[in-house]
Amino acid sequence: MSETIAAISTALYPAGIGVVRLSGDDAFLIADKIWRSNSGKKLMDMPANTAAVGIVHDEETDIDECVALVFKEPHSFTGENVVELSCHGGVYILRRVLEAAIKSGARPAGPGEFTKRAFLNGKMDLTEAEAVMDLISAQGETAARAALSQHKGALFKEIEKVKKSLIELSADITAWVDFPDEDVPSLEPQTLINTLSDVKNELEKLRDNYSRGRIIKEGVETVIIGRPNVGKSTLMNAISGYEKSIVTEIPGTTRDVVEDSVAFAGVVLKLWDTAGIRETDDPVESIGVKRAKEKLDDAQLILAVFDGSKELTDDDKKIIEQTSGRNVIAVVNKCDLPLKINKSYIENRIKPVVYISAGKQEGIEKLEEKIKEIIGTSSFDPSAAYLANLRQLECVKRADEAINMAIDTVEKGFTLDAVTVFIDDALNAIFELTGERASDSVIDRVFSKFCIGK
Numbered sequence: 410m411s412e413t414i415a416a417i418s419t420a421l422y423p424a425g426i427g428v429v430r431l432s433g434d435d436a437f438l439i440a441d442k443i444w445r446s447n448s449g450k451k452l453m454d455m456p457a458n459t460a461a462v463g464i465v466h467d468e469e470t471d472i473d474e475c476v477a478l479v480f481k482e483p484h485s486f487t488g489e490n491v492v493e494l495s496c497h498g499g500v501y502i503l504r505r506v507l508e509a510a511i512k513s514g515a516r517p518a519g520p521g522e523f524t525k526r527a528f529l530n531g532k533m534d535l536t537e538a539e540a541v542m543d544l545i546s547a548q549g550e551t552a553a554r555a556a557l558s559q560h561k562g563a564l565f566k567e568i569e570k571v572k573k574s575l576i577e578l579s580a581d582i583t584a585w586v587d588f589p590d591e592d593v594p595s596l597e598p599q600t601l602i603n604t605l606s607d608v609k610n611e612l613e614k615l616r617d618n619y620s621r622g623r624i625i626k627e628g629v630e631t632v633i634i635g636r637p638n639v640g641k642s643t644l645m646n647a648i649s650g651y652e653k654s655i656v657t658e659i660p661g662t663t664r665d666v667v668e669d670s671v672a673f674a675g676v677v678l679k680l681w682d683t684a685g686i687r688e689t690d691d692p693v694e695s696i697g698v699k700r701a702k703e704k705l706d707d708a709q710l711i712l713a714v715f716d717g718s719k720e721l722t723d724d725d726k727k728i729i730e731q732t733s734g735r736n737v738i739a740v741v742n743k744c745d746l747p748l749k750i751n752k753s754y755i756e757n758r759i760k761p762v763v764y765i766s767a768g769k770q771e772g773i774e775k776l777e778e779k780i781k782e783i784i785g786t787s788s789f790d791p792s793a794a795y796l797a798n799l800r801q802l803e804c805v806k807r808a809d810e811a812i813n814m815a816i817d818t819v820e821k822g823f824t825l826d827a828v829t830v831f832i833d834d835a836l837n838a839i840f841e842l843t844g845e846r847a848s849d850s851v852i853d854r855v856f857s858k859f860c861i862g863k
């Protein structure tokens with residue numbers, strides 16, 4: 410018997426449509442108390458996956474004309490009886506509809522409770538449920554596509570393969586240990602190691618993919634650095650597509666670290682346009698320089714900008730020195746003017762070097778390509794499995810470490826019993842990842858990050 414929950418499932422802004430969702434055993438019974446169809450039909454009697462127009466009301470007055478959608482267990486998002494009331498999207502209207510539903514017997518839903526029920530009713534595993542949240546918060550196209558793949562079970566399928574191998578291996582070992590005299594095929598250490606190594610490879614692929622998944626999801630901390638007047642603001646505007654920092658002819662005007670997020674090169678770049686890092690006595694500018702240095706230390710990607718129409722200055726050389734060994738692209742700007750810059754000096758110290766004209770918007774695609782190469786997204790496959798958060802990474806790490814111990818145990822010639830212990834550890838970590846054996850507190854923590862109504 411599941412209690413019926415209700416929430417506003419769309420954003421609380423004035424909009425064309427807003428949805429109040431009810432889910433639980435009594436969803437139809439409760440919704441029928443606050444909604445009457447124009448045709449006189451009861452929601453209770455409507456076939457699954459159908460809609461009808463009617464009036465939503467409370468005890469006193471009619472609230473709105475709306476469309477009611479009916480989904481029947483188990484064929485709904487939550488796996489329960491679900492009614493969605495699509496009303497006009499006014500915040501006041503939606504709140505009144507929700508209140509009416511609650512007065513008629515529904516309980517206000519907690520954060521993520523609809524998705525939690527979907528998980529508890531076996532409609533999806535924990536990784537797919539977490540992907541619902543990623544889908545909602547996806548900032549760019551690649552992130553949305555990747556989240557959709559996880560929601561459709563890309564990670565789940567990968568993990569199922571690992572799980573199946575480990576369960577089979579564990580069963581074989583148990584049979585061999587328990588019935589050594591019977592006709593059980595013998596387990597050669599090398600066969601064991603091969604299977605365990607295959608599993609280890611799969612787990613390590615997921616671990617390696619994690620940082621790329623993060624980048625797709627959360628964006629790349631990017632610093633645009635260069636001495637004043639080389640064209641940093643212009644470059645930033647060229648890639649943001651709109652004016653943000655003030656472009657001027659006087660050196661040193663971009664005093665502060667300007668923050669902006671732009672979708673570029675298939676990801677979100679979080680851009681900081683810095684004041685450059687030259688020495689200065691100006692107290693205001695020196696604050697900018699200090700912050701620029703801090704940002705530089707934290708950056709995942711650095712775009713070091715130089716003025717191609719001028720020879721390299723000492724400040725330029727300092728920048729080259731300061732960024733060497735980092736994820737840096739040298740951007741030689743103003744290539745629409747005659748080039749005076751010492752190309753070989755830069756090319757020998759920074760790779761890659763891209764020649765552009767930010768002012769004329771030339772060479773921006775080339776820069777885009779190099780960014781993708783450097784942050785490793787040029788080969789990113791959004792349909793592949795990837796780990797979406799730290800919780801998932803921790804589970805995979807634990808499984809991987811246990812498999813390493815299992816391999817070590819076989820190699821050192823310990824008994825198969827000892828190997829089973831580590832395989833079980835790995836399986837437990839995997840079960841926690843999928844939610845099959847996650848504790849209530851882990852599950853609560855996952856769903857507490859959702860918003861109400863999801």
Ligand code: GDP
Nearest residue numbers: 637638639640641642643656657743766767768
């Ligand atoms: P910042 O101080 O590094 O942010 O430099 P700005 O973006 O403010 O640019 C300084 C000056 O260089 C401005 O007058 C820009 O119009 C000019 N500029 C920027 N990019 C180019 C370019 O690609 N070609 C030319 N010819 N001028 C540019």
